[in-house]
Amino acid sequence: MAKIPVMPARKQKLSDTIYAHILSQITAGEYSSGDKLPSEAELSSTFHVSRPIVREALSRLGTDGLIYSKRGIGSFVATKPSKRLTDFANAFDLSRFIRSFEPRIVLEVEAVRLAATRRTRAEVEEIAESVEALDKAIAKGELGQKEDMAFHDAIARAAHNDFFVDLLTDLRAPVMETMNIGLELAREAAPTRRLRIIEEHSRIRDAIDTKDGDTAAGYMKYHLLQARAAMLDAHHLESRLSSFEEE
Structure with missing residues (x-):
């Protein structure tokens, strides 16, 4: 890449x-x-x-x-x-990318909590379709960045507060950049990491479907922390697989 x-x-x-x-x-x-x-x-x-x-x-x-x-x-x-x-982005930019996770966690954890209680059936289906599309993209060896972004965008819209959509749009550049890096690293990693990306998205989707806001928020925070860890620690993700499966 x-x-x-x-x-x-x-x-x-x-x-x-x-x-x-x-x-x-x-x-x-x-x-x-x-x-x-x-x-x-x-x-x-x-x-x-x-x-x-x-x-x-x-x-x-x-x-x-x-x-x-x-x-x-x-x-x-x-x-x-x-x-x-540092093949994916120069070292001067990486600090900004890493720090973008802090506002993302604050924003998206609360957005998904609200989305779980406010979503319509059509919005649940849209979120589910984005997970399915990401699964297919990764299975074909594609990066899946567009599908991943569609998942997060759909959740922001399902919160039924335009400020969440606007704020996520403001963060678009670093979000897309961190997705590129994280998904590329996952594509090079063991198959368990790629499967785990789908599992993380699927658990968020299921919590939204059952209107469990607290669980959805917990899974979203975990998902974003794992994405951040993918950039910081080459060994963290595989060593943490069992802990995610136990939660």
Whole structure:
């Protein structure tokens, strides 16, 4: 897959350069989960920048779930993303993509909760058709991004509040980009991950069908967290398969 063509969200800062460099090192395997990163002072010297700039880059890496800090000890790698991650989008844009999951979770979890109680029979059928279309697309080896987006759009409409539709539209660009990356990584992964994507969508659909708003909200949150995990941790999704099946 070619790199996703995107425009920089803003002018790149020095902290962006450090963020991208460390992310590239992690994805390339120079650091593994649990490895300690160079100190702020060492990074400051390496990049010829002030320590506050280094601190800003490390803070963003921490917020994005890529590293964690131990007071008085230093920063450590939290997860090891797929080596292919930076093939799909440049490192400068990945932080924006990862952070887009935070508003998505707030928005879509509540949208699906309302959709489960307000949906019409026609809307249930539309949601079910989008799941079936996604299943067929993935079975044919296609990415399924259009079908996946149709599923989330249908749920937003079923909430019967135009603000949910408008807000999801505002997030369209990063949502489509993260879907591209997540579905592409899933296509390269074991078949269990592709089957699991369909299972996650199907459970949300079933909860909407039975008008169980709390269950629908829980499954949507789980689904979005798993999509985020697909970008951050190459091993997370397969290791978590059994926990999803037990829920």
